[in-house]
Amino acid sequence: MDLNDTPEQAKYRAEARAWLEANMEQAPPRAGSYEDDDYVNARRTWQRRLAEAGLAAVTWPVEVGGRGLGPIEQVTVSQEISRAGVPGILDVIGIGMLGPCLIAHGSDEQKSRYLGPMLHGDEVWCQMFSEPGAGSDLAAVQTRARQAEDGTWTLNGQKVWTTNAQFASFGLLLARTDPDVPKHKGLTMFIVPMDAAGVTVRGLRQISGEAEFNEVFFDDVVLDADAVVGGVGNGWGTALTVLMFERLTIGFGSEGFGSPARLAETIVADPVARQDPEIRARLGHVISELLAVRFNGYRALTMLSRGQIPGPEAGLAKVTMVNAAIEATDLGADVVGPDALEADSEWSYLISFLPGLKSAGGTEQILRNTIGERVLGLPPEPRLDKGVPFSELRAKEKEAVTR
Amino acid sequence: MNFALTDEQVLLREAARGALSRFKTIEAAREALEDPSALPDLWPTVVEAGWPGLLIDEEHGGAGLGAFDALLVAEECGRVLAAVPVLGLLPASAILGAAGDQTLPAIAAGELRPAYVPARPPHDLESAWTVDARSGLKRPPAPRATVSGDGVTLEGEVAFVPDAPGAELLVAVAVTDDGSPVAVAVEASDAGLAVEPVMRYDATRSLGHVTFSGAQGRLLDVDAGALADAWYLAQALIAGESIGAVETCLRVSVEYAKERFTFGRAIGSYQAIKHELTEVLRQLENARGLQYYAGWARESKPDEFALAASAARSTAGHALDFAARSMINVHGGIGATWEHDAPLFFRRAQLSRRLLGGTGDATDRVAERTLSAVA
Numbered sequence: 001m002d003l004n005d006t007p008e009q010a011k012y013r014a015e016a017r018a019w020l021e022a023n024m025e026q027a028p029p030r031a032g033s034y035e036d037d038d039y040v041n042a043r044r045t046w047q048r049r050l051a052e053a054g055l056a057a058v059t060w061p062v063e064v065g066g067r068g069l070g071p072i073e074q075v076t077v078s079q080e081i082s083r084a085g086v087p088g089i090l091d092v093i094g095i096g097m098l099g100p101c102l103i104a105h106g107s108d109e110q111k112s113r114y115l116g117p118m119l120h121g122d123e124v125w126c127q128m129f130s131e132p133g134a135g136s137d138l139a140a141v142q143t144r145a146r147q148a149e150d151g152t153w154t155l156n157g158q159k160v161w162t163t164n165a166q167f168a169s170f171g172l173l174l175a176r177t178d179p180d181v182p183k184h185k186g187l188t189m190f191i192v193p194m195d196a197a198g199v200t201v202r203g204l205r206q207i208s209g210e211a212e213f214n215e216v217f218f219d220d221v222v223l224d225a226d227a228v229v230g231g232v233g234n235g236w237g238t239a240l241t242v243l244m245f246e247r248l249t250i251g252f253g254s255e256g257f258g259s260p261a262r263l264a265e266t267i268v269a270d271p272v273a274r275q276d277p278e279i280r281a282r283l284g285h286v287i288s289e290l291l292a293v294r295f296n297g298y299r300a301l302t303m304l305s306r307g308q309i310p311g312p313e314a315g316l317a318k319v320t321m322v323n324a325a326i327e328a329t330d331l332g333a334d335v336v337g338p339d340a341l342e343a344d345s346e347w348s349y350l351i352s353f354l355p356g357l358k359s360a361g362g363t364e365q366i367l368r369n370t371i372g373e374r375v376l377g378l379p380p381e382p383r384l385d386k387g388v389p390f391s392e393l394r395a396k397e398k399e400a401v402t403r
Numbered sequence: 404m405n406f407a408l409t410d411e412q413v414l415l416r417e418a419a420r421g422a423l424s425r426f427k428t429i430e431a432a433r434e435a436l437e438d439p440s441a442l443p444d445l446w447p448t449v450v451e452a453g454w455p456g457l458l459i460d461e462e463h464g465g466a467g468l469g470a471f472d473a474l475l476v477a478e479e480c481g482r483v484l485a486a487v488p489v490l491g492l493l494p495a496s497a498i499l500g501a502a503g504d505q506t507l508p509a510i511a512a513g514e515l516r517p518a519y520v521p522a523r524p525p526h527d528l529e530s531a532w533t534v535d536a537r538s539g540l541k542r543p544p545a546p547r548a549t550v551s552g553d554g555v556t557l558e559g560e561v562a563f564v565p566d567a568p569g570a571e572l573l574v575a576v577a578v579t580d581d582g583s584p585v586a587v588a589v590e591a592s593d594a595g596l597a598v599e600p601v602m603r604y605d606a607t608r609s610l611g612h613v614t615f616s617g618a619q620g621r622l623l624d625v626d627a628g629a630l631a632d633a634w635y636l637a638q639a640l641i642a643g644e645s646i647g648a649v650e651t652c653l654r655v656s657v658e659y660a661k662e663r664f665t666f667g668r669a670i671g672s673y674q675a676i677k678h679e680l681t682e683v684l685r686q687l688e689n690a691r692g693l694q695y696y697a698g699w700a701r702e703s704k705p706d707e708f709a710l711a712a713s714a715a716r717s718t719a720g721h722a723l724d725f726a727a728r729s730m731i732n733v734h735g736g737i738g739a740t741w742e743h744d745a746p747l748f749f750r751r752a753q754l755s756r757r758l759l760g761g762t763g764d765a766t767d768r769v770a771e772r773t774l775s776a777v778a
Binding site for chain 1: 404405406407408409471527528653657660661668669671672673674676677678680681682684685688689690691692693695696698699702703710711713714717718763765766767768769770771773774776777778
């Protein structure tokens with residue numbers, strides 16, 4: 001049992017650290033508004049520099065511009081970026097989740113056209129899977145793509161929770177291409193240019209009042225035949241690849257929500273809080289949970305470095321992390337009082353942000369279903385949609401509630 | 404980065420599981436509630452497995468293994484509610500090991516069984532070393548030690564000491580007049596020592612109230628750090644035992660949830676049951692991550708051992724409380740009867756959470772370590 005770097009890992013860390021130290025002066029601030037074009041452009045430029053230094057797509061194969069290294073080196077880079085106090089890449093969704101999907105399922109033409117500009121921050125990507133009526137049950141998407149005689153596709157529908165859509169160049173979109181087969185079978189994945197005629201992006205304000213997400217509407221958007229990724233009717237399998245990388249990206253990127261040190265400093269600064277048994281019990285509990293996430297992360301990383309893919313139980317770390325972050329921010333704010341809710345307080349952003357995070361990357365309830373079934377081997381819930389053509393499903397659902 | 408069991412550790416765990424599987428320990432736990440003599444004598448097995456010398460270095464006849472290995476053994480004992488005196492034995496051997504004591508070869512050989520008489524180290528709101536009370540939340544001070552040369556006279560009482568009855572050497576933490584802690588070895592035969600065996604709810608746990616009335620002991624050559632280490636080692640061990648017990652609770656509950664049908668469905672298909680069992684798994688995995696942290700920290704990051712062991716105790720304690728109650732709930736009425744094993748794990752949970760300071764005290768210690776780190 002050893003948390004130290006191997007000699008090769010230490011060499012890689014030293015290399016990353018040296019580059020960051022030499023270049024950190026040119027980095028934009030870590031935080032800024034994504035509604036500010038200058039800030040977004042500065043982040044694009046910084047991503048390009050990271051990519052040129054081999055610090056952006058660490059786990060991508062060398063042939064497509066990556067470093068061809070493993071998850072431990074990816075974590076090493078994240079640690080060094082965090083240590084240097086500079087921002088990481090702008091397009092986490094593209095490089096972490098969508099690029100790997102294109103590498104796995106895309107055509108050679110798609111790889112050579114899209115991966116380079118994605119890596120260098122010239123073209124940011126967004127993920128267009130969820131819809132107002134399809135979240136936990138993602139295969140229920142209704143956005144419809146119809147193919148014309150000439151092979152082109154026409155797209156109509158709506159997506160939601162689309163991070164970065166306001167400045168993205170492309171989106172990876174899951175659409176229904178055949179409603180007359182069961183729902184997982186009639187899906188296809190497409191690449192959508194965000195500047196195509198008929199694409200409308202609208203900001204979606206969250207609890208804090210800021211719009212970090214978007215809704216995206218498609219009105220008769222025309223796509224070329226070569227916009228399909230992974231084959232017509234194979235959209236579900238292609239989507240699962242993205243979701244697997246999403247789990248890895250959230251699982252290893254999430255330790256930072258809520259700062260245990262700031263929480264402890266806030267309590268220490270208040271002599272009554274420091275001696276209050278209830279405050280201490282809450283603090284002890286939340287710190288234990290955050291420590292558990294950290295050390296289970298090392299266990300998962302060890303598995304990953306041995307070529308084992310962490311199973312759905314990795315979702316438990318997300319459940320623990322989000323709930324612990326909620327408990328930690330509530331505790332800090334309870335010590336401070338109502339001023340913690342002021343927009344400029346260090347607590348208010350997370351207080352507003354975390355309720356939504358509970359549903360991101362799979363709601364807690366869906367994660368518990370999946371883990372109960374896949375890890376504990378418990379029988380699945382009965383379902384009404386198995387083997388039923390998507391086009392007949394709505395009628396069946398209506399029948400079930402009126403019976 | 405390598406945060407996984409070594410091949411040797413996997414073998415150690417399998418060997419422990421194999422050794423304990425020769426006894427019907429869970430059945431014995433039930434029978435012993437009415438007839439304490441029903442508990443099998445596991446000591447020869449413990450000696451054969453080399454556990455008394457687990458933490459003792461090889462030059463003194465031990466195996467020279469670390470806390471991580473000890474926690475794996477504790478986990479296997481907890482899994483089957485085996486009445487193995489890990490809480491008394493291993494922290495005592497750690498103190499004696501730090502002192503390089505003459506008794507180490509006999510202890511490693513299983514010829515002399517020591518028991519740790521614990522005292523809790525001070526913290527930010529309590530400057531004294533304290534011990535568990537017979538009743539109530541007021542923690543009495545650790546026994547008083549009067550040192551003259553290598554000899555020590557002890558006065559005081561420590562309640563609910565794990566594995567004290569039948570131990571041949573008590574390794575007590577006491578304080579001198581100026582409040583500094585010392586470790587003292589007292590022979591069981593000493594005229595000033597009384598050990599009153601007590602059984603509380605879980606017959607697999609040997610407990611005793613230890614009273615020193617002018618008991619004569621030997622001063623052990625250790626510093627305060629070794630005495631604090633023993634306390635946190637005991638915290639980590641009770642976490643290890645709890646993790647093993649949670650695994651059994653979860654396994655048995657999951658099996659039943661697949662077999663029991665209501666309204667034409669296995670009850671495990673209902674989210675109410677599925678999500679509760681997933682919560683047991685979540686708490687179990689968190690406790691296991693912290694067990695790894697504690698085992699790793701004692702060897703590689705001793706400054707963090709107090710935090711790691713306390714977090715492991717807190718999390719594993721809550722996990723066992725939850726898992727034991729959940730096992731009863733999933734089984735329905737039968738789970739609350741002597742027909743089933745669930746009450747035995749519930750009894751284990753109920754007593755464990757109230758020993759060695761209690762689960763809540765470990766949670767408070769996590770807070771204290773965190774606050775002291777920034778103050």
